Amino acid sequence: MNTNKLLGVGEVAQRSGVAVSTLHFYESKGLIQSSRNTGNQRRYHRSVLRRIAIIRIAQRAGISLAMIKEHLDTLPQSKITAEEWRVLSFEWHVMLNDRINNLLQLRDQMEGCIGCGCLSLEECPLRNPDDVVAEQGPGAQLLKDVSI
Ligand code: FES
Structure with missing residues (x-):
C-alpha cells in the first residue's frame, strides 16, 4: 500500500x-x-x-x-503516534474526571433547590458555592467570579 x-x-x-x-x-x-x-x-x-x-x-x-x-x-x-495519543488521552481522561466530579457536586447541590426557588445568596449553594461571597467582605457583592 x-x-x-x-x-x-x-x-x-x-x-x-x-x-x-x-x-x-x-x-x-x-x-x-x-x-x-x-x-x-x-x-x-x-x-x-x-x-x-x-x-x-x-x-x-x-x-x-x-x-x-x-x-x-x-x-x-x-x-499522530500511538504514544502521542496515549499521552493526550490520559490528559483528557483527567480533565473529564474533573468535569464529572464538578457535575456530580453541582447535581447534589441542586437537589436542595428542587421545590425551593429562593436563589438566596445566603442559603442557595448554587448562588454562593462554598460561601465565597462571605469571604469577599460585608455588604453587597457581585457574583461575577462565582462559577457553578
Ligand atoms: S434555590 Fe433555594 S437553595 Fe437553591
Whole structure:
C-alpha cells in the first residue's frame, strides 16, 4: 500500500464518516490541513484520518474545538503516534474526571433547590458555592467570579 498517497476530500469524508462540510469547517479552524493539487482541489495526507478520529472522540467527550486545537497544535501535522495519543488521552481522561466530579457536586447541590426557588445568596449553594461571597467582605457583592 502506498502510504504517501494523498486523499481527496470525498475519500476522507467517506473513510472518516465525517461530512465534507465538517472537514472544511475543521480546516477553517486549523484542526486539519490540506494541500492543493494543480486543479486547486484539496488533498489530504492519509494521516489526517487518525487526526479526525481523535477530533471526533474529543467532541463526543464534550471537549471544545478550541481545546482540541490547543492540544493538537502541540503535535506534528504528520501521523499522530500511538504514544502521542496515549499521552493526550490520559490528559483528557483527567480533565473529564474533573468535569464529572464538578457535575456530580453541582447535581447534589441542586437537589436542595428542587421545590425551593429562593436563589438566596445566603442559603442557595448554587448562588454562593462554598460561601465565597462571605469571604469577599460585608455588604453587597457581585457574583461575577462565582462559577457553578
Ligand atoms: S434555590 Fe433555594 S437553595 Fe437553591
